[in-house]
Amino acid sequence: MMIRDLIGQIIAQAVASLRESGGLPDVELPPIEVMRPQIAEHGDYATSIAMKLAAAAKAAGVKANPRAIAESIATQIRETVEVVPAYNLVESVEVAGPGFINLRLKPSWLLAQAATVVAAGASFGTVTVGNGKRINLEFVSANPTGPVTVGNGRGAFIGDTLGSLMRAAGFEVTKEYYFNDFGAQIDKLGGSMEYYLRLALGESDAPKPEEGYFGPYYATLARQTIEFFGNDGRALLDLPAEERPSQIGKAFAALIMGDIRQTMASLNIEFDVFFNQASLDTSGELQEGIEQLRAAGYTEERDGALWAKTTLFGDDKDRVIMRSNGEPTYFASDVAYMRNKFNRGFDRLIIVLGPDHHGYITRLKAVAQMLGHTADDMHVLLYQVVTVKGMRMGKRLGNIITLDDVEEEVGADVTRFFYLMRSGDTPLDFDLDLARKQTDENPGLSVQYAHARTAGIFRKARELGVTPDQYENADLTVLANDPPGELSYELALMRQVLRLEEVVERAALTLEPHHMTRYGMDLADAFHLFYDHCPMLKQGADVPLAVRNARLRLLQAAQAGLARTLALLGMSAPERMERAEPDNAPA
C-alpha cells in the first residue's frame, strides 16, 4: 500500500473511533484528504479534515471549533499508532495553523524502506489505482504523407510516456497508431512524387501539380528511390495516367510509413497496434457503423447527404457522414474506428491530439454517446504548439523541422526529457541550446548522470574490495545517529525515492506525464546533494564501516528509484556518462 494511503487509513480509523465515542460533531463526514505540506517543517503529510468537519458542522447549525476538533483527532491518532504495530511509522502528530493535523514519519522507518525499494527493483513505483481497467491510447496517427514534425513529436512522447505511466498505475493499456494510406491525400502525394521522380530522372520540364506536398524531403525521397531502383523507378511513371496518383501515392506512403516507424523506434516510442483505416472499409465496419447510427435514429437525410445528428450531444452543427455522391466521409471512418475500439472491449478511449484538433472534441464525444457509451468514455487529450529555439540552419529540410532533426542534435534521451518537461496545456518552447549542453545544467542529463554516478560508486566500491554482501543487509537505522547535516540529506533522498509511487499515480490519473520529469529533477537533486555531503568510500574520511554500508544500501535504493524513473520516461539509465567535448555534439 502507498504510504500516503496508509496515513489516510490511520486518520480514517482515528476519526471513526472518535465518532463512535461521540467525540466529534454528528454530521456527515467529509472525505479525508491527505496532502503533502509545502513546507518541510510541517511534516511529511497533513490533513485538513478538522477544518472540513468544522465547516460541515457549522453548516448544520452545530457549534464547532476546528482547532479543538483537530486536537481531539490528533490525540486519537497518537493512541491509534501506539497500539497498532503496522502503524508504527508515525513519529509525531501535531496541530498547527487554523486546524491542520501534521504527521511526521519516523526517520528510522523511512530509512528502513530502502530494503523495500531494492526488493521491488524494476517494479518499484507500481501502484494499483488503475485496477486493470482497459485503456486504448491513440496518439501520433499522422498520415504517411511526410516526415514526423516537432509538433507530432509532442503527441508521440506524451502518448508513449502516459502509456508507461498508466501501466505502472495498474491500467491495461493498448497504444495505437491510426493511419490512412489511401484516398485524396495519398493521391495528392502521388502527384507530388511523380513530379519529383521526373525531376530526379532529369525531366526538368516536368509539370508541377498545383496542390501537393513539396519540399526537400520529397525531392530527396525521389532521388533516393531512383538511385536505389535505377531505371525500375520508371515503372511507376509508365502506368496509365489515371492510375498514377493513387499507385505512386500508395508506394510512397508505404516508404514514408517506414520512415515514420523508424523515427518512432529510434526515439523509443512503441505502439502495440498500427491500425489502417482502409481495413474498416474492407471489413464492412464502415457500413456497419453508419447502419448502427441510422438504426439508433441518430441520422437524417438532408440535401441528398446523410448527416449524423451530433447536435443532440452538444456539437454546434450536425456532421455529414455520407456525401450526396454516396461516398462516406472521414467522419464515417471516425465512427467506425471508435466503434471498433469499443467492440474490442476497452473501458475508456484516450486520443492525444494537437491544438488544431480541439474542434473535434465535442464531435468525438458525440460519437461515443451515439454508440451507446458516455462522453467520459472518450477522452481527448490536447497538447499545445511546439516551437524550437536554437536550431542550426542549413542542415534541415526546408522550413519544417522534423523530429529526426531534433534527435540528431541532442539525442533520443534528452529529446524525450525536454518534450516532457512541460505540461501539455502550455506551448512548448524547445530550448536546443540548453538541451545540447553536456553539463549538469541540462536537466535531462542531470537525471541520467545521477544514475551513472550510483553505478560509478558501486564500480569504485568493487575496486576497493567492497562487495555487495557487505552492505546488502546493512541496517540503515545507524544513519539516524549521523550528524544532523548529513542525516537531512539522507532522509531527503529517501523521501524523494519513496515519493515515486505518488507521482506515478498522479501522472496516470491526471493524464499529465510532465509530473514525471519534474520528479526526476527533484530526485536527481536530492541524490546529488546526498552525494556531495555524505561520503561513502572517500579514502581517509572518517566514515565508520556500519555507516558506509548503510549508505551503500541507501545508494542501492536511490539507484533503483532513478532507474525506474528513467525507464518510465522511456530514457536509458546509463552505467557511465560518455564525456563529450563541447565542440563535439553527440550523435
Added chain:
RNA sequence: GUGCCCGUAGCUCAGUGGAUAGAGCGCUGGCCUGCGGAGCCAGAGAUCGGAGGUUCGAGUCCUCUCGGGCACGCCA
C-alpha cells in the same frame, strides 16, 4: 463572431481549494587538490495580467475584462 488553451521571478515553466507561491536557466557574493568530472554554499529577484464573487481559506473554483495562441469544410 463562436469555442478551446495560455497569462506566475529577467527567461522557460511547476504548483492536488490549504499554512511562508517553487524549479531550471540567467544574475550577485563566498568557497573548492582527490567516491567521477562537468562543482559546493549563500543571496537577490513575484502586488500570481486586471476587477468583482464563492469559501474558514483562492495562483487554483465562478463571472466579467485585457493581452497572446489555436480552431471553426459534403477536406483528410
